[in-house]
Amino acid sequence: MDTREKIIALFSMLAEERGFYGATVDELAARNNMSKRTIYRYFKSKEEIIAAVLQQFMMKTEKEVFQVLQNTDNPIEKITLFVKLISERVRILSPRVLSELQRHYPDIWEQVEQFRAEKIKYLIQIILEGSKEGYFKEINPTIVTASLLATVRAVVNPTFVVENNLTIEEAFKTVMHTFLYGIVSAKYMGNLPQ
Incomplete structure (x- = not known):
């Protein structure tokens, strides 16, 4: 699974728990030992991840x-x-x-x-x-x-x-x-x- 797909999968799991609105990029990064910079390299915004x-x-x-x-x-x-x-x-x-x-x-x-x-x-x-x-x-x-x-x-x-x-x-x-x-x-x- 490439990094982009991994971000999608991890955000999907986080959203199941928190909802799309409650899930944050900060929490996504922190929970998965990933930098926000890495996430934003693949997606411009949380809305784009959603x-x-x-x-x-x-x-x-x-x-x-x-x-x-x-x-x-x-x-x-x-x-x-x-x-x-x-x-x-x-x-x-x-x-x-x-x-x-x-x-x-x-x-x-x-x-x-x-x-x-x-x-x-x-x-x-x-x-x-x-x-x-x-x-x-x-x-x-x-x-x-x-x-x-x-x-x-x-x-x-x-x-x-x-x-x-x-x-x-x-x-x-x-x-x-x-x-x-x-x-x-x-x-x-x-x-x-x-």
């Missing part, structure tokens, strides 16, 4: 998503694997960490938002392909994309999660389950108007 930590997280997640999507041709299995993978990955991000990003590092938070929007588009593509094959109902893709993205942004966000004493994982799984299966129990599905 951006690198999240970039690494997003790249790893994207790689795993591609691997999952290549494992099967069945759209239902793809969605199931996608939701499972994303739920496992977001478990790493605590509401506190996300809240700090939103409040103190809005430019970095915007990168996270863009990443989420891109991953939702993968999900929508799976649904569209599955619709053509008869696995899912045919629904206007523009409406599906907008409604799912709006729901994820409204529910899988730090403020909502903290205010409602949830985890990011729980919020994401519930949104996806509701989106895919609705709220009507199987017992009453036959009573729905067509």
Whole structure:
């Protein structure tokens, strides 16, 4: 592991303990017998380290998503694997960490938002392909994309999660389950108007 990667990994561990806002370059250097000068040789600021930590997280997640999507041709299995993978990955991000990003590092938070929007588009593509094959109902893709993205942004966000004493994982799984299966129990599905 080169020095830059080591700094990213060590800062990530420190941030798990202290949060992004609470973690400092001074503490990072002191805990790891590293000079601040060495850290600043690779990163101009703490914000740049945070951006690198999240970039690494997003790249790893994207790689795993591609691997999952290549494992099967069945759209239902793809969605199931996608939701499972994303739920496992977001478990790493605590509401506190996300809240700090939103409040103190809005430019970095915007990168996270863009990443989420891109991953939702993968999900929508799976649904569209599955619709053509008869696995899912045919629904206007523009409406599906907008409604799912709006729901994820409204529910899988730090403020909502903290205010409602949830985890990011729980919020994401519930949104996806509701989106895919609705709220009507199987017992009453036959009573729905067509």
